[in-house]
Amino acid sequence: MDAIERLSKIFERFPGIGPRQAGRFVQYLLRSSPALRRELADAVRELGGSVKQCSECYRFSTAEGKLCGICANPSRDKSSLAVVASDADLLALERSGTYRGKYFVLGGTISLGSEKMSGLRLQQLLDAIDERDELAEVIIAFPANPEGDATADRVRDEIVRNTTPGKQIKVTSLGRGLSTGSELEYADPETLKNALDSRR
Amino acid sequence: MDAIERLSKIFERFPGIGPRQAGRFVQYLLRSSPALRRELADAVRELGGSVKQCSECYRFSTAEGKLCGICANPSRDKSSLAVVASDADLLALERSGTYRGKYFVLGGTISLGSEKMSGLRLQQLLDAIDERDELAEVIIAFPANPEGDATADRVRDEIVRNTTPGKQIKVTSLGRGLSTGSELEYADPETLKNALDSRR
Amino acid sequence: MDAIERLSKIFERFPGIGPRQAGRFVQYLLRSSPALRRELADAVRELGGSVKQCSECYRFSTAEGKLCGICANPSRDKSSLAVVASDADLLALERSGTYRGKYFVLGGTISLGSEKMSGLRLQQLLDAIDERDELAEVIIAFPANPEGDATADRVRDEIVRNTTPGKQIKVTSLGRGLSTGSELEYADPETLKNALDSRR
Amino acid sequence: MDAIERLSKIFERFPGIGPRQAGRFVQYLLRSSPALRRELADAVRELGGSVKQCSECYRFSTAEGKLCGICANPSRDKSSLAVVASDADLLALERSGTYRGKYFVLGGTISLGSEKMSGLRLQQLLDAIDERDELAEVIIAFPANPEGDATADRVRDEIVRNTTPGKQIKVTSLGRGLSTGSELEYADPETLKNALDSRR
Secondary structure: OOHHHHHHHHHHOOOOOOHHHHHHHHHHHHHOOHHHHHHHHHHHHHHHHHOEEOOOOOOEEOOOOOOOHHHHOOOOEEEEEEEEOOHHHHHHHHHOOOOOEEEEEOOOOOOOOOOOOOOOOHHHHHHHHHHOOOOOEEEEEOOOOHHHHHHHHHHHHHHHHHOOOOOOOEEEEOOEOEOOOOOHHHOOHHHHHHHHHOOO | OOHHHHHHHHHHOOOOOOHHHHHHHHHHHHHOOHHHHHHHHHHHHHHHHHOEEOOOOOOEEOOOOOOOHHHHOOOOEEEEEEEEOOHHHHHHHHHHOOOOEEEEEOOOOOOOOOOOOOOOOHHHHHHHHHHOOOOOEEEEEOOOOHHHHHHHHHHHHHHHHHOOOOOOOEEEEOOEOEOOOOOHHHOOHHHHHHHHHOOO | OOHHHHHHHHHHOOOOOOHHHHHHHHHHHHHOOHHHHHHHHHHHHHHHHHOEEOOOOOOEEOOOOOOOHHHHOOOOEEEEEEEEOOHHHHHHHHHHOOOOEEEEEOOOOOOOOOOOOOOOOHHHHHHHHHHOOOOOEEEEEOOOOHHHHHHHHHHHHHHHHHOOOOOOOEEEEOOEOEOOOOOHHHOOHHHHHHHHHOOO | OOHHHHHHHHHHOOOOOOHHHHHHHHHHHHHOOHHHHHHHHHHHHHHHHHOEEOOOOOOEEOOOOOOOHHHHOOOOEEEEEEEEOOHHHHHHHHHOOOOOEEEEEOOOOOOOOOOOOOOOOHHHHHHHHHHOOOOOEEEEEOOOOHHHHHHHHHHHHHHHHHOOOOOOOEEEEOOEOEOOOOOHHHOOHHHHHHHHHOOO
């Protein structure tokens, strides 16, 4: 396997990239300047060096210390903790500009069928909840799909079972209803039911 | 203009149908049996005869009397009234199987720009609200888009202004949040804000 | 089944129309004026009366006599006959503005699996070829898909087998190659092979 | 700008990749093993070292000598030269399994508006045509779009103007017509015209 094929095979492992697009990436790099290729190789290499997982929320960041910028920010509200599946979901919530609490990245959702939690940071989540005295509410913020729902059920159960008796932790989930742009006519019955239940 | 073109032009006025598909409809009818064509012509003609608008909710139905099946049903909950834009939205809510109250079909939404309510049954809605003594809650159930929101604001204002003083009518709107299938990563900030606000 | 459902069921039989869009058509007609509904019913009814199949090319038309406008046109080139699957394909060729010969509508293509020619006007085609003395070329103009190709092979065989010995009829097929807009990178090998073979 | 953002910005420059997918690539690499990241960085770095442009057809390859595998292959037909826009188009023609001649990669197509040939290897093409004594046919194999057609016209003109008088070089273009899968009904008039003209 030559350098072209080897690089193409690596790009094929990237999320959403097939052989055709992987080939185009390689062609793009071949036509690019040696400087850009060097920049790319360096940036990839540097990822391992400068990026670490935040020791509190577990998202990846290049912050200097052990904590990421959000976790190190003293003005964030310590009483609420949003549990999200991925860094991307954390960033989406952050972009919405409403949430001022803390985050915890679980690392994925249960894959249906196996129902396994392996690879997810459930124990770390339970420990974090146990340790943080000011915590009053855990907001489960998983995608509104079967995997997200199954993970939410499981996480909720574990939190309830593991909470030190006497400690009052409210566990909530993101509200369901009509998303921006939804038309009733095309909405699924479940969404309409949720929209009716959460009317206000 | 011959019969083929004339029919094609009529089909072009159907919602979502362009010249090409209109032509295919005509070709389909040309290849069909005379019996099917007769059936279609009869069914179209009969629409005008047997279908009327329910005098209470204003949806189209073929019910015998002045009321449609839902409005004639004595077991429906008279304390709540869902205001919808169209028959299709009414049927979608009905299919969701949760709502047991009454309906009112406004007949559309405001078109932005004009902000006109012309063609919408606003006065009839206000009269209905005024006349129904058992009514306690009006649920505004419009699509979650700018037109739906503008119409909701307007309807809500008018209801508040027109309600007989002393009469207690709660005006609610369908809940917003994550629709079934929504992923946080791709959700718009407005939807995430709503999902956070309506968490439970 | 009431008039709304009955009409909806008929629309569902239209090509490419599902229950949802059929329902929208009915709603559109309900909201329309009685005049439009009458116009539609009349136009459908009239199709059977004023439209006939041309006795030569078999397409549907509202021409007065037995022949459609193209077949009645004395300036069309009698030496070539384009065999097409449908009226729509005939009209597409006519719109391209290049072809000045005659047409024959076969009425469809073989459905793979069955390989049956039933419903197709093969015998009428063979008779037409046999009867027309000035005919020199039959152009097979079917879609470039497996059904079209199977029909083309079959039609070609039958023409060769049935042609009166001594009569010289050339049978050609539409050229294959790159369609407008095709990029080599995404073209299938068959198309590229054809494009190479037919280079000029 | 930290390592995450820097790498994300580089991925955004990849063809067809927006900020969102660039971010996903970085997240994928963050979750991957250090070994995969090292492999990727090495493969990118190696591209510059082991890949060179073939001195005859100008495509990128990792062949040992100055020529790529195709150009070095003595059994390829020296009498025909296919001029393509890109490596990807060359590979597509090669996959079709019909062409046994030589290639020349022009390096792109004219961008309409500017009509400039800058960046394209036109002079190298003319020199190659001039030098190769056995060459009898140049096959212009550009995409069937306005840019490809404009480039083809220009290349054809230049070849004609620059050919040593007395030398006989045929210049052809890939055939146009129905691509595999095309339906007449949806084909553009230009394609149908080409399909009729190239019928056989």
